[in-house]
Amino acid sequence: MRVHAKRAGVxxxxxxxxxxxxxxxxxxxxxxxxxxxxxxFSLHMTILWICVVIGVVVFGVMFWxxxxxxxxxxxxxxxxxxxxxxxxxxxxxPLVILVVMxxxxxxxxxxxxxxxxxxxxxxVTGYQWRWKYDYVDEEFGYFSSMSTSKDExxxxxxxxxxxxxxxxxPMVVPVGAKVRLLLTANDVIHSWWVPEFGVKKDAIPGFIxxxxxxxxxxxxYRGQCTELCGKDHGFMPVVVKAVPQDxxxxxxxxxKEEAERERELTEKDWTMEELMERGEKTYASACASCxxxxxxxxxxxxxALQGSEMVLEDMEGHLDVVVNGVSGTAMQAFGDQLNxxxxxxxxxxxxxxxxxxxxxxxxxxxxxxxxxxx
Numbered sequence: 557m558r559v560h561a562k563r564a565g566v567x568x569x570x571x572x573x574x575x576x577x578x579x580x581x582x583x584x585x586x587x588x589x590x591x592x593x594x595x596x597f598s599l600h601m602t603i604l605w606i607c608v609v610i611g612v613v614v615f616g617v618m619f620w621x622x623x624x625x626x627x628x629x630x631x632x633x634x635x636x637x638x639x640x641x642x643x644x645x646x647x648x649x650p651l652v653i654l655v656v657m658x659x660x661x662x663x664x665x666x667x668x669x670x671x672x673x674x675x676x677x678x679x680v681t682g683y684q685w686r687w688k689y690d691y692v693d694e695e696f697g698y699f700s701s702m703s704t705s706k707d708e709x710x711x712x713x714x715x716x717x718x719x720x721x722x723x724x725x726p727m728v729v730p731v732g733a734k735v736r737l738l739l740t741a742n743d744v745i746h747s748w749w750v751p752e753f754g755v756k757k758d759a760i761p762g763f764i765x766x767x768x769x770x771x772x773x774x775x776x777y778r779g780q781c782t783e784l785c786g787k788d789h790g791f792m793p794v795v796v797k798a799v800p801q802d803x804x805x806x807x808x809x810x811x812k813e814e815a816e817r818e819r820e821l822t823e824k825d826w827t828m829e830e831l832m833e834r835g836e837k838t839y840a841s842a843c844a845s846c847x848x849x850x851x852x853x854x855x856x857x858x859x860a861l862q863g864s865e866m867v868l869e870d871m872e873g874h875l876d877v878v879v880n881g882v883s884g885t886a887m888q889a890f891g892d893q894l895n896x897x898x899x900x901x902x903x904x905x906x907x908x909x910x911x912x913x914x915x916x917x918x919x920x921x922x923x924x925x926x927x928x929x930x
Contacts, residue, residue, distance in 0.1 A: 589773045589798075593754030595664045603657055610653070668754075671768045674736030676729065682739075682746030682759040682781065683893065684886075685788040685845060689727050692738070694808055696815040699893070700725045701841045702791045706849060709791075721778045724841070726795035730804035731774050739765045743888060744786060750779035750794055758783065771798040788845050821897045822920045828904065831917060835905025838898045842890065843906075851910040857886055862910040871907075871916055875926055878903055891927055896920040 587597045625631045679690040679697070690697030703724045707713045716722070729735045739748055741759040749756040750769075757767045771777070779794035799807065840849070847853045851862035866873050878899060881889030890899065900920045907916045 588752040588754050589771055589775070589777065590753050590755075590769050591772070592664075592668055592769065593752060595667065596754045599660050599664050602660055606653065606657060668767070671736045671766045673734060674768060675733040676735045677738065678727065678729075678735060679738045679740070680727075680748055680759065682741040682743075682748070682785070682792075684743050684786045684888070685781070685792040686841075687727075687748070687792070687794065688893070689725075691808070691811075694812065696811050698725050698811070699841070700727065700795070702793050704791075718778065720791060721780070721793045721795065723793055723795045726776065726797045728797045728799060728804060728807050729769075729771055730801045731771055731798050733801070733804075734768055734770045736766065736768045739767065742893075745783050746781050746785050746792070747783035748779070748794055749782045750777050750796055752777045753779075753796070756782060771796070774798050774800060791845065818895055818897065822895070822924055824920070826897075826900070826919055828908075828917050831901045831904040832908060834897065835901035835903070836909070838894065838902040839905050839909075842894065842898075843902065846886065851906070851912075861906050862912065864912075867907055867912055868914055871918065874903055874907065875918065875923070879923070879927060896923040896927070899923045 585597055585600050587594050677692040679688075679692055681688040681690070683699075686699055686701040688697060688699050700723045702720065703722045704716075704718075704720050705713070708715050708719060737748070737755070737757070739757050739759040740763060741761045743761065745761070746759040747756060748759055753769045753771070755767055755769050757765050759765065775798055777796045777798065779796075781789060781792035781794070783789070785792065846858040847861050848858075851860060853860035853862075861867050866877070877887060879889065879891035881887050890902075894902070897920045900918050900923045903923075904917050906912070907914045
């Protein structure tokens with residue numbers, strides 16, 4: 557008896573554990589923070605209740621027929637074939653139901669694809685494994701990379717609330733403005749998705765896909781790449797920060813000034829220490845996901861930089877690989893992704909980190925001249 561009581565206690569505990577841990581779990585969709593997401597939710601609920609009514613009627617008639625005409629009550633099976641009226645009805649009724657469902661669905665789809673009269677245009681480019689946001693009308697852009705630490709990923713410290721969903725530079729949009737997104741990719745197919753916006757669009761190399769959103773409430777909204785885009789697919793979050801218009805205007809002005817300062821830094825005389833400090837940050841953002849934090853790489857796809865013959869002995873070859881990539885391999889061309897300062901910094905860092913200690917240094921001016929040579 558005692559054994560049975562213990563078993564019952566274990567079973568009850570097992571049943572209670574998932575119930576407690578999933579207290580906020582729900583089966584249904586949730587409304588978002590945009591008109592589109594709320595239209596999608598309303599459409600979903602409309603179609604759901606139509607399906608519920610159809611299910612209740614069909615299964616109700618079926619179960620009633622089974623019970624009322626059962627053999628044990630003395631019923632005799634009828635013998636009949638065609639019934640023109642029934643056949644007409646079961647053709648017309650589903651057609652009417654489909655038309656009723658199609659009207660709100662079509663209206664929602666037409667609205668979702670209407671990107672006209674946008675107030676802000678943002679080009680979104682997917683890279684392995686980060687996003688680049690170019691503000692077309694404002695003529696500046698920047699990369700957005702995951703900022704979750706490796707210590708969290710490898711369980712050396714506890715995971716924070718937004719594990720794998722934090723970035724260094726979120727997309728910023730003004731509240732209440734129609735924002736058109738122009739999506740493409742630099743390497744493989746990615747997919748930009750923010751659930752609370754009701755927006756999910758593929759980013760395909762060589763193509764421009766359009767979509768739009770208008771955020772009604774200030775806040776920070778998170779999503780992810782939803783296309784299997786490579787080994788770090790799960791480390792490619794999307795974060796959008798919606799702010800009031802005046803705060804957005806102030807942010808844009810600051811970004812323009814920052815972009816201008818970056819252009820001026822190309823002419824600066826950099827020291828080895830300055831390039832190493834900046835190069836370490838650039839490497840962590842752009843290179844460490846493939847070549848590892850310690851430069852050990854993941855051969856054969858991503859060769860080691862630590863002790864590499866090219867890094868130690870061939871400055872020009874090193875520069876060419878970083879700027880132009882390597883055709884037929886996973887090595888991307890960073891010439892268009894990074895500015896001259898970051899290119900010079902990361903090359904200098906790779907040639908002097910992890911015990912490489914070549915003493916070599918390349919300046920932003922030299923990188924600029926290399927990129928613009930005939």
